[in-house]
Amino acid sequence: MTNKKRELTLRFLAEPSDVNFGGKVHGGAVMKWIDLAAYACSAAWSGKYCITAYAGGIRFVAPILVGHLVEVTAKIVYTGRTSMHVAIDVQASDPKLQENRLTTHCIVIMVAVDEHGKPSSVPEWVPSTPEDIALRESAIRLMNMRQEIGEEMEAHVQYLK
Structure with a gap:
């Protein structure tokens, strides 16, 4: 087990440059924030440069509005030999009200790499609480489902050729 920090939260205000044509924060901006948080979390855990x-x-x-205080929380929920599965929750609120609500969530898999860009080993994360055990088990189930979806997509692509 490592003493490395497995969770972090980025906090900032949604800016006018983040808005789409509908007046809400653009999904692409949210995805960028997710990627930044996943990188920071995985780099802190592994002590290495990481790629998505x-x-x-x-x-x-739920939508995020300009001026909302945004919190992007990233947490390691599973580690492989070189990869880290990071659960991401995005919450937002009017800073005057401070009533956070979930706006977005997802899983991001990051891979640690060495100075030559080759996958590099990461410290193992071992769950210790019932909640963490459930998160790890969920990450494993999702990993298995992604494998099945990947195989189906490969078969689908063959029909398009």
Whole structure:
């Protein structure tokens, strides 16, 4: 077990440059914030440069408005030999009211790499609480489902050729 920090939260205000044509924060801006938080979390855990291997299951639950205080929380929920599965929750609120609500959530898989860009080993994360055990088990189930979806997508692509 490592003493490395497995969770972090980025906090900032949504800016006018983040807005889409509908007046809400653009989904692409939210995805960028998710990637930044996943990188910071995985780099802190592994002590290495990390790259995004997968971002999926992104659910946009509620809009974010300009001026909202945004909190992007990233938490390691599973580690492989070189990869880290990072659960991301995005919450936002009017800073005057401070009533956070979930706006987006997803899983991002980050891979640690060495100075030559080759995958590099990461410290194992071992869950110790019932909640953490459930998160790890969920990450494993999702990993298995992604494998099945990947195989189906490969078969689908063969029909398009």
